Amino acid sequence: MFRPHRLVPKSVAAAAVAAHGLVVHAATTPFVVQDIRVEGLQRIEPGTVFAYLPIKQGDTFNDDKASGAIRALYATGFFNDVKIAAQGDVVVVQVQERPAVGSIDFSGLHEFDKDNLTKALKSVGLAQGRYYDKALVDRAEQELKRQYLTRGYYAAEVTTTVTPIERSRVGLLFSVVEGPSAxxxxxxxxxxxxxxxxxxxxxxxxxxxxxxxxxxxxxxxxxxxxxxxxxxxxxxxxxxxxxxxxxxxxxxxxxxxxxxxxxxxxxxEGEPYKVSAIHLSGNLLDRGAELDKLITIKAGETFSAAKLTATTKALVDKLGEYGYAFATVNAVPQIDRANHTVDLALQIDPGRRVYVRRINVVGNTRTRDEVVRREMRQLESAWFDSNRLALSKDRVNRLGYFTDVDVSTVPVEGTADQVDVDVKVAEKPTGAITLGAGFSSTDKVVLSAGVSQDNVFGSGTSLSVNVNTARSYRTLAVTQVDPYFTVDGIKRITDVYYRTYQPLYYSTDSSFKIVTAGGDLKFGIPFSEVDTVYFGAGFEQDRLDTDQYTPQSYLDYVAEFGRVSNNVPLTMGWSRDARDSALVPSRGYFTQANAEFGTPVGSTEYYKADVQAQYYYSFARGFVLGMNVQAGYGNGLGGKPYPIFKNYYAGGIGSVRGYEPSSLGPRDKTTGDPIGGSKMVVGNIELMFPLPGTGYDRTLRVFTFLDGGNVWGTEGNSVGANGLRYSYGVGLAWISPIGPLKLSMGFPITKHEGDQYQKFQFQIGTAF
Structure with a gap:
């Protein structure tokens, strides 16, 4: 039977309205709840309301229960309005849902990407699917203005348009007027x-x-x-x-x-202070003499915070090498303000010596654990060694498979002398398919394509196929590298290639070219962390396609030995890379030496030796002096001449800038074309410094250079090569998205008859 609504006293209703802005209906006389009905729901399930409602069927309903139910439902944040009434023994809960944010959009954006601003709004609690709150929208507007303030847009204005949409939702549009940047x-x-x-x-x-x-x-x-x-x-x-x-x-x-x-x-500013004394204190582990050698700041010198920091770091690292992973070095200064001196006491606390219990590799989803573990020089169940740990991190980084490598030590709970080493890696895509076109100052339009995978199936091996269509030098090469062919770290390099070289690329009439096809197998044997020795053998066929424009020296070679030569070369080499960076070096050195022997098994017998040395020195912040020397020498064996298709060439960027590429050295007496030679020397000196106005950005630098070099031969039908050629100039180096780019403007210092010059040149690739 229907019962009339029974209202609570006015005092209770007024209190509820004042507290929550809600309308409350409840019974003046308590009764037992037979049923509960919820009205007004659109998106929220009734079960959600019943889960928060403190009234259950069978409870006694009264004024306190009504007020408690209103507070509980309102506290959920789901509703703008809550009403509770009674129809007989049935409690009726009437709600008005708070609208949800159905969409967030922006207009007027130029400086920011929409996704970045969406993330910024999410950080203050406003996101699609969450409940609409005017206060939250106001905070979102302030956050957008703050984002623009970080970019110097102090006149930026943000207005918000709220549009109701179906199913109790709203759409938010943030309209931005960016204005000028300050x-x-x-x-x-x-x-x-x-x-x-x-x-x-x-x-x-x-x-x-x-x-x-x-x-x-x-x-x-x-x-x-x-x-x-x-x-x-x-x-x-x-x-x-x-x-x-x-x-x-x-x-x-x-x-x-x-x-x-x-x-x-x-x-x-104050006055400069000098160091009156510096000494070590604390537990020196009976290694005081060894630790004293690490102090770079001396008594009588002007105080330097950088030197003090370097000293404390060196001491901590040295203690880490002894197994003290948590050693601390605290500098305690005693300042004499009257004499402007400071007495430094370095207090050493090595802590307990620890060993590594376990090494954990985390974050690798494709790369196998063993690929990372075999680069680790810190071993499990061995004493902790900070030097080996740092070396391990560098080796994992040099793999090139990860965007980030973090190595941390974690104390083992319940022990005082054990740590675990966590190696956290963030993998990056290691495969690439490239299709591109470029323009070279020497080869005009260059088309290239390649497929490479540096981490095939997560095994650490690499496989690549590359094609280059430069007019003077065209290549099709397939290369496979297994860096751990054996468990001892011996590297295997397999290379199959087909190349054509057109020495007379600047002559549009000549079809003369050297065609080389072959393959080789090399093994690299590391005998230190920076030294590797290489041994290899291969098979190579060289073919000379001659025409009426071919230089006489090549025609003479073909007449005596034929157009086709089959070679079985043996190679050996050594390299040491101690640079701080292979891409943008600022200190350290790189050296390599290679030798190649043409064995009697083939149709040519010869030897050639190549050496190269690079040295980098940073004498001021951002200023780097780089020096490069490379030389090559070849000769025939067994009474046979040195193969002409193995000749060296010089000139151009990467060699002696300011001269035409490959134009230096002997020239054919008949045609006057460069034919290369069996001996080559090139030297480069570069002074690199930041581009003015860019701070100390290492990716964009200018440089001045001085180059020198030439090529010499033993052919009797050649002219030229009389002495070294020198050049100077300026250039720009940029680590661009497509690789290291170098632009140079070179000016020859020495000029001889027949020399060919090219002032502006550019190159994507090597450091020199």
């Missing part, structure tokens, strides 16, 4: 007496607009960048002994039109 027009220093404003500015990332601001974005103010710059200034002064240095104030002002910014930095 540029840093002036950076002023107050209080600097020792160092000039220009010197201090060179230590900062932020700068006023210059020619390269479009690339560096250094003229856009960023609080994070300013914080980093202030730390750089602090480090600069501390490295020069100014222990009392302090940044007193930092003022950032914006012009009324929000287009210009002005930075004013107030500093206190």
């Amino acid at each position: 540029k840093i027009r002036q950076i002023n220093f107050i209080g600097n007496k020792v160092y000039s404003t220009g010197t201090l500015l060179s230590e900062m990332q932020l700068s006023t607009p210059n020619w390269f601001s479009w690339y560096t974005k250094a003229d856009l103010y960023s609080k994070d960048k300013l914080t980093g710059d202030l730390e750089s200034l602090r480090s600069y002064y501390l490295n020069h002994g100014y222990l009392e240095f302090n940044i007193d104030s930092t003022q950032v002002s914006l012009s009324p039109d929000k287009k210009d910014m002005y930075l004013t930095i107030g500093i206190h």
Whole structure:
């Protein structure tokens, strides 16, 4: 039987409305609940409401139960309005759902990608599928403005349009008017007496607009960048002994039109301090003499925070080599402000010696564990060695299979002398299919294609097929490399190739070319972490396709030995790579030597030897001096001449810049064309420094160079090659998305009759 609604007293209803903005209906007389009905649901399941409702069938319903139910449902955040009424012994729960965010979109974006801003909004709690909240939308607007402030857009405006859509949802549209970006027009220093404003500015990332601001974005103010710059200034002064240095104030002002910014930095320099004494204390493990050698800062020198940091790191690393994984070195300074000196005590606490219980490889989904483990020089159940651990990380990094490698030590619970080593890797795609076209200053249009996989089936072996269609040098090559052909780390390299070389590529009439087809098998045997010895053998067939434009020296060779030569060369070599980077080296050296012998099994007998040495030295921040020397020598054996198709060539980028590629050396007496020679020497000196206005960006640098070299032969029907050729010039080096790119403008110093010049040249590839 239907019963009229029974309302709660006005005082209870008023209190509920004041507290929650809700309407409450409940019975004035308690009764036993026979049923509960929920009304107003659109997206939420009734079971969800019953799970939060503190009233169950059979409970006694009263005013307190009604108020508690309202509070409980409202606390879920699912509803904008909650009403509770009674129809007889049935409790009726009437709800109005809070709308959910059905879509988030943006308009007016130019500086940011939509996905990045969506992630930014998610960080403040606003995302598709979550409940709409006006306060949350306001926070989202502020977050979008903050994102634009980081890019220097201080005039950016954000407005939000809320559009209701079906099923109690809303669509959010954030309309952005970006406005102009504010540029840093002036950076002023107050209080600097020792160092000039220009010197201090060179230590900062932020700068006023210059020619390269479009690339560096250094003229856009960023609080994070300013914080980093202030730390750089602090480090600069501390490295020069100014222990009392302090940044007193930092003022950032914006012009009324929000287009210009002005930075004013107030500093206190103080006086430079010298080191009066430095000594070690604590537990030296009876190795005091050995540890003393690691101290790079000496008494009487000007204090340097960088040297002190390097010293403490060297001490910690040395203790780590002895097995003390958690050693600490604390510098305790005693400052004499009257005499401006500091006494440094380095307190050493080695902790307990530990050994490695287990090495865990984490994050590799394709690469097999053994591929990573065989690069580890830190072994399980051995004493912890920080040097071996660092070497292990470098070796895993050099595999090239991972975007990130992190090696960490984790103490083993319940023990004081054991650690686990976690090797966390983030894999990257190691296969590539390339189709491309380019333009070379020597070969004009160049088409290339390749298929490569550096980590076949996660085994660590590599396989590649490459095609190059350069006019002068065309190649089809298949190469397979197994870096661990044996468990001892012997590398096997299998190479099959077909090449055509057209020495007279600048002559449009000649069809003369050298065709080479063959294959070889090499083994690389490491005998240290940086040294590898190579041995190999192969089979090669060389064919000379001659025509009426072919130089006489090649015609004479064909007349005596035939157009086709079958060779069975034996090769051996050695290399040592101690550079800090193979791509952008700044210190260290690289050396290699190779020898090739044409055995009597083939139709040619000869030997050739090649050596190369590179050295890099960084004498100032961002400035690198690089030197390269390479030489080659070949001769015939058994009374046979040196094969002409094995000749060396020089000239052009990668050799002696400013001259036509492969144009140096002997020239044919009849045609005047370069024919190469059996002896070659090339030397290069480069001074590399950052592109002005880009800070210390190692990926974009300029350089000056001095080159020298030439090629000599033994042929009697050649001319030229009289002495070394020298050139100088300037260039630009850029680590571009398609590889290392070098542009150079070269000017010959020595000029002889018959020399061919080419001022502008470019190359994608090697360092020199």
